[in-house]
Amino acid sequence: MNPFIKASAAALEAARQARARIRSGYNKPTAGMAPGMTQCNMISLPRDWAFDFLLYAQRNPKSCPVLDVIEAGGFHTALAQEADLRVDIPRYRVWERGQLVDETTNASALWAKHPDLVTFLIGCSFTFETPLREAGIEIRHITDGCNVPMYRTHQQCRPAGRLQGELVVSMRPIAAERVTDAVIISGRFPAVHGAPVHVGDPARLGIRDIMQPDFGDPVRIEPGEIPVFWACGVTPQAAVMRSGVPFALSHAPGYMFITDVPDSAWQEG
Amino acid sequence: MNPFIKASAAALEAARQARARIRSGYNKPTAGMAPGMTQCNMISLPRDWAFDFLLYAQRNPKSCPVLDVIEAGGFHTALAQEADLRVDIPRYRVWERGQLVDETTNASALWAKHPDLVTFLIGCSFTFETPLREAGIEIRHITDGCNVPMYRTHQQCRPAGRLQGELVVSMRPIAAERVTDAVIISGRFPAVHGAPVHVGDPARLGIRDIMQPDFGDPVRIEPGEIPVFWACGVTPQAAVMRSGVPFALSHAPGYMFITDVPDSAWQEG
Structure with missing residues (x-):
């Protein structure tokens, strides 16, 4: 992270308001919030x-x-000093022995019950959606107001x-003539998944039906568009599932923490 | 690391021979070995x-x-599959409660006594000395056949x-007109310390006498040369010292593992 790049006062205020809204019960995917x-x-x-x-x-x-x-x-995190990770995510998932056992909008009680939780904040591909859109590349799930489609590969x-598991990817349909641009632009953001891991052939990743994502919502793929796949920060949840971790807490896919x-x-x- | 860049057969053979020499008792700094x-x-x-x-x-x-x-x-490490980390470093340092208690050329017995050691291999600035020299920038400690000078800052x-400690740096005197080149070239190698952390003023790093390094050997600084400081992989040893780790094993500064x-x-x- 370049610490010399600071958010504007307006952008900071938007992030604070988004977290306040989430804290008071907002329970939807966060794509497009606090752009x-x-x-x-x-x-x-x-x-x-x-x-x-x-x-x-x-x-x-x-x-x-x-x-x-x-x-x-x-x-508390250095990425948003006023935030409280127990309540500032719209929806949490609760994992026991690798099984999803509950979802909640407030994780305070769970944090109290498990006082030794170590918490990892992992980059999200939403970060390079801003520069992609600035370059005129449409982000379908934002256009359509739904969650990004994600797939276990x-x-x-x-x-x-003791941890193992498969790669999880997010998918964005990109106009064929803009795929190169999408690769180059996202590649400038290695801290938030960087360039795509795959372009064009869902079957090679083991994805049977592109219209049935494992997480999030399906999105239209129009003629002339190529499905482009980026590594996804839901990958840790796949490892929790696969490895039978006795207890874990995560965000729900697409319901992110805003910094x-x-x-x-x-x-x- | 770019896995598609492979060493030549000759370079691999040189690395193997260097490790074999070390395994049979070679006990000097490794700068310049298996270039x-x-x-x-x-x-x-x-x-x-x-x-x-x-x-x-x-x-x-x-x-x-x-x-x-x-x-x-x-x-065993993926960086050199035939190597044995217990014997393939010329000199090891043994730490107890943050104190240097011994040095050895063979760590097999220590490994047997401490069967749960987790081992970290950390990048070394020697890596960008090759491209610096290829660009015509003299590396003084190689010219003079001694160990690189290192300083606790x-x-x-x-x-x-439970870990804390100070930054340790290595120093290379660079001709003033080549400092920019040295910054740019080393900056292309972020996985092995990258660009310098400081240029020109040892006092600002808390270094009192540039001719009395904390580790390694002092080197000549000629008129027209600027001392340039890079972050150093001896920094973990400083943390071990400062934090009173009950037991640790490390290489001796400048006596590195060759991959x-x-x-x-x-x-x-």
Whole structure:
């Protein structure tokens, strides 16, 4: 992150208002909220699993780019100092032994019950949607006001300790003549998944039906558009599922944490 | 790392021969050995300290760029598959409660005594010495056949868990008219410390006497040359000292682990 790139007062205010709205019960996907401000994936694990997870992220940086780590018990992040990670995400998922057991809009009680949670904030591809749109590339799920489609692939991540699992990807249909631009522009943001992991052939990733995503909503693919796949910060949830982690807490896919850091702070080169 | 950049057969053979020589007792600094092949810093800590250290590295990527992590008990690395980390470093340092208690040329017995060591291989600025020299920039400690000078600074790293400590830097005197080139060329290698952290004023880093390095050997600074400082992979040892880690094993500064990966594999952009 480039710490010298600061958000404008108006953008900061938009991020604060979005979090306030979420804290008071807003329960929808966050794509398009507080435009230009970085949104994150969240995964919280007991202290005993923290090394395995941080190593998993280190070995799979494209799908699990770590933006911040909050040590055991903490719920404040340098990415948004006034925020409270227990209540500032619209929808949380609760995992036990790798099974999704509950969803909630307020994780305070869970944090109290599991006082040694280490929390990881992971980059999200929403961050490069701003520069893609500025370059005139349509983002279908924003146009249509729905959640981005996400898919579990059959491509395995590098395991770490007790953790293993498959790569999860997000998909955006891109006009064929803009695919190059989308690759180059997103490639400038390696801290938030960077360039696509795959272009054009869902079957090669093990995706059977592009209209039936594993998370999020299906989106139209118009004639002349190519499905483009980016590594997705839901990958840690797939590892939790696959590895039978005794307890974990995460955001719900597409229901992200909104920070005070502008998207542009992650641009490199 | 770019996995498509492979070493030549001759370079691989040179790395293997260097390790064989080290394994049979060679006990000097490794600068200039197996030119063009990546050399690494090593730090091994008990499993209980592994998360704190990996987080320390994640929070201080410039001084602690992680090239590989070997899980508890292991001594083989993907960076040199035939190597044995217990014997392939010319000189090891043994740390107890933050104190240097011993040096050895063979760490097999220590590994047997501490079966849960997690081992981190950290990038080394030797990697960008090859392209610096190819650009006609003299590397004084290679010219003079001595160890690179290294200094503990008064600049604190970001703490992580129980770990804290100061930044350690290496120094190379660079002709004033080549400082820009040295910055640009080393900046292309972010995985091995990247661009300098400081140019020109040792006092601003808290270095009292440039001719009395904390590790390695002093080197001549000729008229017209500027001392240029890079973040150094000895920084983890400073954290071990400062934080009273119960047990740790490391390389001795300048006595590095030689891999099968070419330096050029770390170049970006």
